[in-house]
Amino acid sequence: MHPLRKQRLMIVAVIVVGASLATALITTALKDNLNLFYEPERIAAGEAPLGRKIRVGGMVVPGSIVRDAETLAVTFVLTDYSADVAVQYQGILPDLFAEDAGAVATGVLNAEGIFMAEQVLAKHDEKYMPPEVAKALEGKSASDYKSSYSDDNDSDPASEY
């Protein structure tokens, strides 16, 4: 074969083999590491898978944050004003995590319906709301929502929102 052609053939072969190998690996890795976002409403409806890593986002219900000072374990409740999800987390929460502010948690939903978070992200600043939380809250308003958790509050839940 002409050396130039032979060289071309070699290059093409390398590209074909490499590209198919890369595609296969990328697809597998991507499939294993995609974390789908669920609104609290869909989790309450039982749409979210158990034991698989997912993300959930909503507003942090005022008065729902309970912390153990010794172990740094913390539980709180996320809501989209139509359903609630209890979240359990171990460790330090981000600076901007606060009551009545948006937050997104990544973790696994267990059989008791409690979300075991490995990571919690809060909105970045005063104006900014995680887009997924904003979307989850779309068309829902705080006023027509009464959380089962806000009953524990001293204050009137209606005035909280």
Place this chain on the structure above:
Amino acid sequence: MISVIPEIGHLALLLCLPIAIALTVLPMAGAAGRWHLLQRSGPLLSSGLWLFLAVAFACLTYSFLHDDFSVVLVAQHSNTALPSYYKFSAVWGNHEGSLLLWVFILASWTLAVAYLGKSLPSDMHARVLAVLGGIAVGFLLFIIFTSNPFERNLISPPLEGNDLNPLLQDIGLILHPPLLYIGYVGFAVAFAFAIAALIGGKLDAAWARWTRPWTTVAWLFLTVGIALGSWWAYYELGWGGWWFWDPVENASFMPWLAGTALIHSLAATEKRGVFRSWTVLLAILAFSLSLLGTFLVRSGILVSVHAFASDPTRGMFILLFLAVTVGGSLLLYALRAPTIKPLATFKLLSRESWLLINNSLLAVSLAVVLIGTLFPLVMSALDLGSYSVGPPYFNKLFLPLMVLLMLFMGVAPYLNWKHNRLTPVLVRPWYIVSIVALLLALLAVAFLSQRYATQWRFGAFVTVTLSSWLLLMTLTHAGLKARRFARAKKLSSRQGLLSLSRSYWGMVIAHSGIAVMALGIGLTSSYSVQKELAMAPGAVADVAGYRFVLEKLEDVQGPNYSATMATFGVGRLNEGALINGLSIRLQPEKRFYYAAKNVMTEAGIHGRLTRDLYVSLGDSLESEQWAVRIYVKPFIRCIWLGALMMAAGGLLVVIDKRYMTRQPVRTDSPSGTVASNEQAMV
């Protein structure tokens, strides 16, 4: 008193547009019609563009420094209490200002090409400047119509500004965007050379030779910019992480991968005339990815720290600009590429084929990052669900690719151009170096596992073996090469080392930088120790052989914030007893910024090459108790040291003698003869 300065800036900015249009049209027409006067108009127009942009930029800076809150941008992103160096960096700590910086840097590159590129054939020179002018037109239109930094509120200017995002109030953020942009935008020069060469139909060794130093300069700035961003994230975000595979990080990393592939394939194109059409494609790709990065960051479609105000018209404009630039250049490429034939052949075991492997591995890595970054965006745009891609995806695919890359990198310098055999010098060091690297790794991992009381870490063993192997292979090659040269010329071995070219040393240092960085990454990921706990004053925590004592908490006042500052005394432990007392002092803070009502964490860090001690405050629990995060991170500094070594290597290549001469470069095609071993590969 209403200042007229912003209006001068605005006028200067508006005047840039016709100049940039003239810069696009006139030299290009001159080159096409061989009208010499028009063809030579590029440098003059470039100077004009630069001057007016400099005026605009200076005016905006003036408004920031003098708290002119009648300028909306200043009111939104600055504050009277902000220290003046942050007022200065606030100029580009926002969408509009950073775009002005982008286009100002583009004008600076254009000016540099206009005056340093005079040895280019005049038609090529004219076309390169015209392409750069065209890019400036696109960005100026974008700034003027969607993101005007000089917009004013003269009716009721606020008395006080909103302040700069506290995350951005940091020395790292003064330097990070300009460095990153110099890199990003620098690829516009490589792109312009490629387009000009495609238009002129002349893709020869001379073209590759002109493109190389420009690309290398852009690449080295991008390297430093990315490293600085990583360093900033490490100490400012308070999570101790140095790379998050965040879309914004990926946005700057993708052009870097393409640029790294480009500087290597340019070497083969210059020396041997091979891979020409691939090199052109890479030049187009590197700049397209810079534009994509700008789009991802600037359109606000990302969920990340860097997400600024979102406005769909902006996103659409950049997307359109991206489509025109990428589509246009790929069309031109498709029309011209079939005429490009390789000028030489090469064998399987040659430097060319090794460079081909390098490029394939970098291209696959690039695809991995690109898919991981864009997949969630595409899915959400098609309304198919809101996904995020976890870091394990990137790590799982990226790390094996880097291992392969390093293996090939170690052998590459030993291969000659075109040849079908290894240079005889390879055979000997091969065994010795591999055995030494394995022994070093065994010793290092045994020591570290004992020191950090962990199990045998396989990942650490692999990285130490690989890094020391790469380092030794690279340095051995330099030594052998110098010795051979010294023997042939009857010089001392020291003279032999000195006589190696700067660009060769550049390669040695850059490749060693990769080894050092890999070492840092491997050891940090294997041996980092992290502890989160609640601490009150007087509390003691022992972490990884260090004792951390929270000595006191106090309230401190900053210029635009108040803070709680903790003082930790830290000392090294030996068998449960302090060796040297609590000799290290760490002072992490929790800051509250008044204007934006933001809470920020400032970590306390004590750094050594072999380890970082890192403490950051979480939130305050009850009564003087704080949640505290303590890290001991071995060898994390090697990561940034490695990046700096890569950049230093790039710098050595650029100041190599053959790029320093101003004489016109020969434009004939390279002959089929084997390039001598003295000519370095980069």
